[in-house]
Amino acid sequence: MKIAILGGTGALGKGLASRWMKANHEVLIGSRDIAKAKEIVAELGLPDSHAYLNIDAAEHCDIACITVPFAHQEATLLSVDKKLKDKILIDATVPLVPPKVMRVQLPKEGSAALKAQGLLGEDTIVVSAFQNISAELLQTDKKIDCDVLVSGDFLEARTTVIGLVEDAGLKGWHAGPLCNSVAAEALTSILIAINKKHALQHSGIKITGI
Ligand SMILES: NC(=O)c1ccc[n+]([C@@H]2O[C@H](COP(=O)([O-])OP(=O)(O)OC[C@H]3O[C@@H](n4cnc5c(N)ncnc54)[C@H](OP(=O)(O)O)[C@@H]3O)[C@@H](O)[C@H]2O)c1
Numbered sequence: 177m178k179i180a181i182l183g184g185t186g187a188l189g190k191g192l193a194s195r196w197m198k199a200n201h202e203v204l205i206g207s208r209d210i211a212k213a214k215e216i217v218a219e220l221g222l223p224d225s226h227a228y229l230n231i232d233a234a235e236h237c238d239i240a241c242i243t244v245p246f247a248h249q250e251a252t253l254l255s256v257d258k259k260l261k262d263k264i265l266i267d268a269t270v271p272l273v274p275p276k277v278m279r280v281q282l283p284k285e286g287s288a289a290l291k292a293q294g295l296l297g298e299d300t301i302v303v304s305a306f307q308n309i310s311a312e313l314l315q316t317d318k319k320i321d322c323d324v325l326v327s328g329d330f331l332e333a334r335t336t337v338i339g340l341v342e343d344a345g346l347k348g349w350h351a352g353p354l355c356n357s358v359a360a361e362a363l364t365s366i367l368i369a370i371n372k373k374h375a376l377q378h379s380g381i382k383i384t385g386i
Contacts, residue, residue, distance in 0.1 A: 203220075
């Protein structure tokens with residue numbers, strides 16, 4: 177697939193890009209700054225032609241993934257919304273409010289994913305995923321012992337995203353409708369707290385009872 181990563185120059189964007197490239201997907205790195213996007217595609221070993229402004233990446237992709245801090249999720253989505261018509265947007269946003277990132281602080285919309293869906297409207301299908309995965313681990317070739325909760329209101333779209341989770345080398349689970357994204361988003365603050373208290377770097381979640 178042709179996958180646009182909006183804010184793909186950051187930690188999570190680079191991690192997902194490197195994994196999806198290995199699975200032979202065509203990755204478009206989106207940024208507010210084309211020079212920065214070119215720098216990152218070079219780092220990833222891709223030609224300049226994979227570097228885009230966010231709006232152009234959104235236009236030219238089959239599916240998009242947003243990887244920007246929560247504080248910039250709204251502005252980023254509003255800058256590309258028309259280009260995402262009839263597409264799936266994977267939202268990995270965790271609504272962290274620094275400096276208290278170990279505390280669950282949810283937006284008034286209920287969750288970052290519901291906020292994204294509200295901003296984009298019904299013409300775009302938002303699917304939530306990847307909130308509990310360490311970007312640092314994604315940037316390595318290591319096997320990652322952490323599962324991914326995938327929520328969204330449409331089975332077919334969730335299934336597509338679970339395929340991309342698997343292509344990134346992870347196990348994805350159907351986690352129900354988009355409103356359930358709140359649980360995955362909230363878990364991230366818990367994992368950050370566990371990392372700190374138990375001197376871990378990359379705690380994650382795993383579904384048992386299989
Ligand atoms: N890091 C992780 O381990 C991890 C894991 C799971 C989920 N997440 C979530 O994934 C998202 C991205 O995390 P990250 O660590 O990759 O973030 P990041 O590296 O801090 O930032 C990602 C990108 O966001 C863009 N950005 C920064 N400031 C912006 C602004 N004012 N307006 C618009 N875009 C701006 C930048 O892209 P340009 O400058 O190129 O435009 C930047 O490279 C967050 O919501 C985070 O909660 C992160």
